[in-house]
Amino acid sequence: MNKFCSNEADYHQQIINCIDLLPNQLKSEEDLHVFVWGHEIKLLDAGRNGGDGSADLLTVDEKGNVWLIEVKFGYNSELSRFVWENQLKRYKRAIESMSYQRLLRYTKEFLKGRELTKPTDVVSLQAESIVEALAAWQERIGRALVAPDELNRRMAETIGTGTYGIMVLADRFAPDVVDIGQQFEHRGPLAYVQGIPTNAGIEFQLRWHRTASGISDRQSVAIDPDPRFDASEKEVNRWCDPDSFADTLGEGARHLWLNVLQPGLLRLGWDGKPQQVKQMAFNVGFEVKQSLVPLLVIGWSELDAKDVPRHSKLAGQASMKINPRMKQLLKTSGDISLVNRFAERLYQLGWRGRPNRNMNRRWGVVPISAEEVMKAEGVMIYQPDEATRDHNGRPGDKESIEGLLCEFEAVLYELRHR
Known part of the structure; x- marks a missing residue:
């Protein structure tokens, strides 16, 4: 039981609110802003039993670096080899079969604030396209390093070529996720990020990262973990007694x-x-x-x-x-x-x-x-x-x-x- 986060839906919202704080290693450049452009996006035929599935988050930074994020909160049996070998494998296959425009179709309700989980007050309700939504986001952050139509083009290209990143983001650390992730076949980068709820929002720590070229820096991350995260994880994983x-x-x-x-x-x-x-x-x-x-x-x-x-x-x-x-x-x-x-x-x-x-x-x-x-x-x-x-x-x-x-x-x- 956590002191600052009630359930996975609450965790999703807090992550969205703090998304700019994702580790710099996962951005095109340091200190870039990050935009969540999709939440629980419908993925055709990606469900566990053959129906449709849903990806938790889709993000893009100011220069077009896209991540698909699968979120796990609390003690979750899926935070294991299952998340890579079963869940994300299905999601990756579904994205390969879907057009970018169809993917965008399933992000509109979130971007317009019609879901219980909300974007971070950045998108105009009048935005009728992803380009307009990106423009509204850039207006809020006060800069446009890339024109919104060019940013959209980069997003489409990244999705179409399968070079987007895939991230597991959880409030606890499970070594199996790293071990199995290293074997996952994907052209883009992979990452395992631990996000701990605090009274100020989510604090992120990169636990494992494989770049698009396949270079793993897991060892350097595991050598010097932040002790605050270990202490918080013990609190989160305390069972009822x-x-x-x-x-x-x-x-x-x-x-x-x-x-x-x-x-x-x-x-x-x-x-x-x-x-x-x-x-x-x-x-x-x-x-x-x-x-x-x-x-x-x-x-x-x-x-x-x-x-x-x-x-x-x-x-x-x-x-x-x-x-x-x-x-x-x-x-x-x-x-x-x-x-x-x-x-x-x-x-x-x-x-x-x-x-x-x-x-x-x-x-x-x-x-x-x-x-x-x-x-x-x-x-x-x-x-x-x-x-x-x-x-x-x-x-x-x-x-x-x-x-x-x-x-x-x-x-x-x-x-x-x-």
């Missing part, structure tokens, strides 16, 4: 954890240790007939939860998710009627099924089949209304947790005395 959980929560959620939920779980027989620690949560297990059963998930709000505000996804301000594991209850009890009774009581307290397949409107309202529970993720989330998600200390949060503990006590009694 009961011992440090309180420190990451906002004041209201911290009070609920330390004074209501944690002591309540201990009274029910939890030993205070996580049964399983994950990136964003940990499982709480209870002893049932000499077996430890993980019936509850506790952690930080999900990064992609649209109904959780940005600040509630930041370390030190996080809200707390408490998700009963209904599938595990069914596996343990073998009794779908017990699961449905528990779901009904949870629904009255504000917990709901996931939104997909209308589970949020049915779980706890009508009887659910064992087959459906086993096919689903099998948890319920706290969302008493569309504007409320998880616990942060708002009015009613304490009472809902106390009700949950009461219902858990009844369920545990039934499981232990069957």
Whole structure:
């Protein structure tokens, strides 16, 4: 969990806002400005399962140096050999098959500010072409080293000849990305940049670079890494654990954890240790007939939860998710009627099924089949209304947790005395 960036969408925006600060080695000349001319650009037939894919960012500096940037945030399993051998290989193939004009077609919505992620207030809404957009950008930065139509010509040529750069930009360092990147076949330059969110924006560090001629300077970069980046990476990659959980929560959620939920779980027989620690949560297990059963998930709000505000996804301000594991209850009890009774009581307290397949409107309202529970993720989330998600200390949060503990006590009694 990061103190300054809530999720990958937030990371994209912060990168765009700080794009001029990309390492000088990746620019035509030192200290050039950089323009983001595409975000999540549609790439035909470049999806993982054969559909269309989308490239995160397309940039160009003042003299026409173009980069395709693939962004990874947080603990992401794709920040591995996958990003080169699978994802970027598909993107490169798609760009080879698309015309420059078609590529531009998929950048218009971003350049006109019609997406949630915005360009850095540089493009006139009246710009009807990439040339006009480039001219608006040059007007904002106060200089035009290359005329906008010539800059556009250079961009088209770079894309058409396949000599654009390909960059992986992530908030953490994964050595595999360097090792596999060295084997990637591409005419243009390649790079791995680490971008750390800070209170002032993104700080970039070049971790590996292969020029268009194939010369690698990985060794010189790895010898003297910036210690600030290593320290920040440890903070970003810290997984959710009961011992440090309180420190990451906002004041209201911290009070609920330390004074209501944690002591309540201990009274029910939890030993205070996580049964399983994950990136964003940990499982709480209870002893049932000499077996430890993980019936509850506790952690930080999900990064992609649209109904959780940005600040509630930041370390030190996080809200707390408490998700009963209904599938595990069914596996343990073998009794779908017990699961449905528990779901009904949870629904009255504000917990709901996931939104997909209308589970949020049915779980706890009508009887659910064992087959459906086993096919689903099998948890319920706290969302008493569309504007409320998880616990942060708002009015009613304490009472809902106390009700949950009461219902858990009844369920545990039934499981232990069957």
